């Protein structure tokens with residue numbers, strides 16, 4: 405077996421954002437090309453890859469999905485294999501996910517499973533979303549590669565290695581990206597009355613947006629609005645003509661998402677009146693919730709409870725988003741958190757997952773799939 409930790413370290417050095425995973429795709433294809441090809445079909449879609457391995461006595465087709473993309477985060481781990489792409493980092497563990505998936509391809513290519521297995525290397529999970537268009541392409545162009553049942557994992561820094569944490573039903577939230585552009589009147593810092601200052605308008609808007617969570621969403625429900633990036637103005641002594649907010653909305657159901665958006669629009673109309681400016685809202689990509697199939701999630705938990713070194717944990721839902729939700733909207737399946745035992749959380753510039761999670765989960769998932 406190949407050393408999957410080495411593979412992860414190679415991938416860690418070449419982080420690429422959504423639909424730009426060119427070097428990543430080339431690396432993966434090169435690895436796959438060196439495996440026995442007799443019972444394998446490899447198809448590419450944009451920067452993604454689908455690998456199908458013919459089972460020895462199949463009655464169904466099992467899918468495994470990994471994401472591939474990285475984030476525009478400046479790495480601060482000081483690891484000796486840190487990112488060679490300055491300003492970009494595998495800060496969400498997709499390098500680990502890919503190493504595990506490659507390990508599965510290798511194992512199944514060398515020792516075929518009973519069922520057909522299809523491994524999806526899916527681009528653009530962090531944005532703008534690769535799962536939905538990849539599935540659309542599969543259904544139209546390669547329907548024989550659509551799984552009957554599908555699984556995936558995501559690393560979880562807060563759990564020890566070996567933890568398999570999931571739950572039947574809702575695991576991850578509905579998401580929508582949020583971009584808001586404000587346009588006012590710029591001018592000299594000393595004459596605010598002759599301008600319409602968009603730094604002040606944007607600051608007010610951010611505070612008012614948070615009242616949607618505290619005053620509009622039912623306290624027994626949950627929602628998140630995070631503005632992760634704010635830009636305004638050009639220099640310290642010029643009043644800003646423009647400001648831009650970039651964020652994300654998370655809700656536990658589709659109806660709450662519609663309500664949150666209705667309130668965002670109303671507040672933006674209020675900001676336009678209050679600050680005599682124009683406000684444009686643009687919702688970027690939206691992800692459907694990750695709603696685990698009851699039987700598939702229980703199967704994972706049950707298998708983990710007997711697997712050497714695994715700890716099976718029925719965890720609460722989280723406000724993370726994952727476009728894997730589109731895969732299991734119509735196909736029975738489940739996702740689980742795989743313990744990664746590290747101090748810093750997902751999307752942090754210092755995240756350094758315990759690499760022991762990689763061989764452990766490769767073995768766990770391989771064994772699980774072989775039971776299906």
Ligand SMILES: CC(=O)N[C@@H](CCC[C@H](N)C(=O)O)C(=O)O
Pocket residue numbers: 496529530531558579580581651652653689691723724725726750
């Ligand atoms: C697992 C994870 O961290 N996923 C991302 C998905 C982001 C979707 C989209 N770009 C958005 O921000 O709404 C997450 O931030 O939860």
